[in-house]
Amino acid sequence: MKSATTFLMFQGQANEAIEQYQQWFTDLEVASLSYTENSQQVAMAVLHLKGLKLMVNDSVIQHNFTFTPSTSIFIECDSEEEISYLVTHILEGGLALMPLDNYGFSKKFAWIQDRFGVSWQLSYN
Template structure:
């Protein structure tokens, strides 16, 4: 649930991750409860996994938290390094990109939209 930038976030993610696409966007029209042009409901796919998102038409005090993360398994060192760099632009590092006992390379970041990502290279 985004606060007015769901479409921007979807396009950002699908351009970063190979094999990803925006599947469907349904926007609010005139005289509907949400702001005209904002996302009423949308579906996007990251490496074949579908996600649904909306722009909340209600202002609220909460946003995304690290208790929800998109866990993405990368196929190469180049992919994990590029994704880490791109997601860190305007974001925050929770665990640095490094070799951990459970993974060859792993990182945990919060991106510019507040979404938490766990990037893994097995």
């Protein structure tokens, strides 16, 4: 086995999502980004976030499915300010599956879905 990577498939919103993620996560690195011919659809992008490699694309085929909250990206935040910032911004147009709170297993925790449908678990201890 050569590698294992998280893959996020969008349907026309990949470029917008990448730009949004760069605003939320200032240390997000776009390692590569290519577009389909004659469009702004992302053929393939490779992102790096805190050691996590993400592959991102826009599907050329329309599917009857999208992201599910049961698969999420888990982020361990460095400070209360960081988790508050991320929760506030990711929730713009998104959905709180578990609002920011102390659930006993984490001093501050939130499970939220961004406006693209991608789920994020944010934790601060």
